[in-house]
Amino acid sequence: MRTSDLVRAAVGNTLRSRVRTTLTVLALFVGAFTLTLTTALGAGVTDYVTRQVDQLGAQDVLVVTAAADSAPGPARYDPDTSTPSGAGAGPLPGAAAGGALTEADLEDLETVAGISDIEPVRTTAVDYVRVAGGDLDERYQLTIAPTASIARADLAAGEQLAAEGSAHEVLLPEEYVEPLGFADAEDALGTTVLVGVTDVLGEQHEVEAELVGITNPSLLGAGGGAGRALVEELAELQGAGVDQRPLYAVATARFDPSSDDAAVQQIKDAVADLGLSAQTVEDQLGLITTVIAGITGVLNAFAVVALVAAAFGIVNTLLMSVQERTREIGLMKALGMSGGRVFGLFSLEAAFLGLLGSVLGSVVAMAVGTGLNAVLAAGPLSALGGLDVLLFRPGSVLGVVGLIVAIAFLAGTLPARRAARQEPIDALRYE
Amino acid sequence: MLTTSSPHRPEPLLRLDGVSTWYGRGSGRFRALHDVSLDVHTGQSLALVGKSGSGKSTLMHVLALLDRPDEGRLLVDGVDATRMSPRAIGRIRNQRFGFVFQQFFLVPDATVLDNVVLPLTIAGVPLVERRRRGMAVLEQLRLAEKKDNRATALSGGQKQRVVIARALVTEPDVVFADEPTGNLDSATGDLVADELFRLHRERGITLVLVTHDEDLAARCERHVVIRDGALGRPEVAA
Ligand SMILES: Nc1ncnc2c1ncn2[C@@H]1O[C@H](COP(=O)(O)OP(=O)(O)OP(=O)(O)O)[C@@H](O)[C@H]1O
Numbered sequence A: 001m002r003t004s005d006l007v008r009a010a011v012g013n014t015l016r017s018r019v020r021t022t023l024t025v026l027a028l029f030v031g032a033f034t035l036t037l038t039t040a041l042g043a044g045v046t047d048y049v050t051r052q053v054d055q056l057g058a059q060d061v062l063v064v065t066a067a068a069d070s071a072p073g074p075a076r077y078d079p080d081t082s083t084p085s086g087a088g089a090g091p092l093p094g095a096a097a098g099g100a101l102t103e104a105d106l107e108d109l110e111t112v113a114g115i116s117d118i119e120p121v122r123t124t125a126v127d128y129v130r131v132a133g134g135d136l137d138e139r140y141q142l143t144i145a146p147t148a149s150i151a152r153a154d155l156a157a158g159e160q161l162a163a164e165g166s167a168h169e170v171l172l173p174e175e176y177v178e179p180l181g182f183a184d185a186e187d188a189l190g191t192t193v194l195v196g197v198t199d200v201l202g203e204q205h206e207v208e209a210e211l212v213g214i215t216n217p218s219l220l221g222a223g224g225g226a227g228r229a230l231v232e233e234l235a236e237l238q239g240a241g242v243d244q245r246p247l248y249a250v251a252t253a254r255f256d257p258s259s260d261d262a263a264v265q266q267i268k269d270a271v272a273d274l275g276l277s278a279q280t281v282e283d284q285l286g287l288i289t290t291v292i293a294g295i296t297g298v299l300n301a302f303a304v305v306a307l308v309a310a311a312f313g314i315v316n317t318l319l320m321s322v323q324e325r326t327r328e329i330g331l332m333k334a335l336g337m338s339g340g341r342v343f344g345l346f347s348l349e350a351a352f353l354g355l356l357g358s359v360l361g362s363v364v365a366m367a368v369g370t371g372l373n374a375v376l377a378a379g380p381l382s383a384l385g386g387l388d389v390l391l392f393r394p395g396s397v398l399g400v401v402g403l404i405v406a407i408a409f410l411a412g413t414l415p416a417r418r419a420a421r422q423e424p425i426d427a428l429r430y431e
Numbered sequence B: 001m002l003t004t005s006s007p008h009r010p011e012p013l014l015r016l017d018g019v020s021t022w023y024g025r026g027s028g029r030f031r032a033l034h035d036v037s038l039d040v041h042t043g044q045s046l047a048l049v050g051k052s053g054s055g056k057s058t059l060m061h062v063l064a065l066l067d068r069p070d071e072g073r074l075l076v077d078g079v080d081a082t083r084m085s086p087r088a089i090g091r092i093r094n095q096r097f098g099f100v101f102q103q104f105f106l107v108p109d110a111t112v113l114d115n116v117v118l119p120l121t122i123a124g125v126p127l128v129e130r131r132r133r134g135m136a137v138l139e140q141l142r143l144a145e146k147k148d149n150r151a152t153a154l155s156g157g158q159k160q161r162v163v164i165a166r167a168l169v170t171e172p173d174v175v176f177a178d179e180p181t182g183n184l185d186s187a188t189g190d191l192v193a194d195e196l197f198r199l200h201r202e203r204g205i206t207l208v209l210v211t212h213d214e215d216l217a218a219r220c221e222r223h224v225v226i227r228d229g230a231l232g233r234p235e236v237a238a
């Protein structure tokens, strides 16, 4: 029998018993639908996170924090390193909220091989921001991301914060543009704003700063950014001349960006030996990726359960079909069809069921996903610009289809073997 | 054991040599063929006759390579078929044998034409040639206008003609027919029998018929009587 005839026969047989085919395909459909969506979810989020990391452009930066207390329960108070809650909170998701770094820690860090430019980052808690000369009612709360001065922001307009110099510079998120009375981001650039801060004695101060850039909504760079000089100034004012223990939430250090994973790990281990923890920007984002991977993993598990059920469905359907077509199989064998071709016929029928289910499932998943993307982008996720939650890559969609066809084919081998082994004479005697 | 071959004849097309067959196993084991030896020569028409349950179908199935004998040998053109590979046996059945079974065994959802060309499809003959040869044989059996009908939507006589068309489409050397007229009224039965004997006369096709219809048996050159699985005295029709 020619392969083309075999394929035609397989397709014909599958389409002949419509109800049974539909029911069998339904289970495969669910599996394909779920798998397509979950892989797209994983791809969409990973892609977004990767783009965010690229935008940060701080691939060679290590963020050093005091190691998080790994013991369960509340952390023990240590007068030397403990800071009021919040002050030590990580600048980026995943940064450890442990104690603070001391001058001694910084000196220790200097001894670690492979890192340079160790810079402690002071944290400041500012009260508000307003436009100089503007209405006092138009004051808005603001958080300053401590590492903003070293990271590269994802800008909607303007420039990055200068790494050096004494100018007071500030970056504001896009959402501040309208409330502060600007027409658009461009319009806001170059404006002098006032940053309000309260010192330890309860007195409020304002510092002038130039608005140099407007940042895009982002998963990471929550809050505004302040240049190094501005942060120093704000921190001084907050201290109000009172003698403070010099504590830092975070220190940054640079490493050779061309180092391989092993070298980076070595640096991290050395830092860990000091009782501190070092993370690359990627590590910090890794947490997000891990969470997403966990979620997609659970969803994938559901899809796999659906596929296992579908595989049994195929076995059952085809066994019934072999039973029903005993005479036809016997006839074909009597007329000289080889066992191999009979096997091929039933395996092809199984594979065709798989193809039907997986193609339908993936196509519907893509249609639903595209709609869902639009709805999410307009609604709940509008704050995250450029995020397509579901990213359908041709390669992974084809991979899902291929996987399901392979599963269907494997499930089909059992009934196909039974059909192939039938003796023509037994089949023809069957009443 | 006496065989019917004569030294002047060429190698017989089919030769059974001391064949025995059993059904079942253990104490319920039943011997359906008892040390059967028989030669079938090219161009013969042979009737296997006997009472119901005597083993006619079983014997025909062994001759037609559908069943392997448990004992003894079957030679096809002098070659021992019991040693052939399943593939080689399949090829002989496909290309040299035509079958008319005791039941129709048509594929119910396929068209008449598709049913008729099934042996050609299995042989891997291209579609166009299949259609051509299928239509030729359908015309011969006056079924051409039914070619696109479902096989189930035919009368008994038409079904049997489709079955015969399927047996002839490969232009086989031998046609095995198990009660080819058993399910038909006498008029249709005669029509079907006429067709078989016409091909036998005109093309020299070898016929092996199983029947208990005396009239049909009478049209065959040679009768083989089977009783409880053993061959009786072979007779040659007048
Ligand atoms: N699969 C089987 N298992 C056990 N016994 C069988 C089987 N097939 C046939 N037999 C027995 O073998 C004997 C011969 O059967 P066979 O079908 O060859 O008879 P037959 O001569 O063709 O009869 P009929 O004219 O009724 O078709 C019968 O006694 C039958 O009961």
Ligand SMILES: [Mg+2]
Binding pocket: B056, B057, B058, B102, B178
């Ligand atoms: Mg019989």
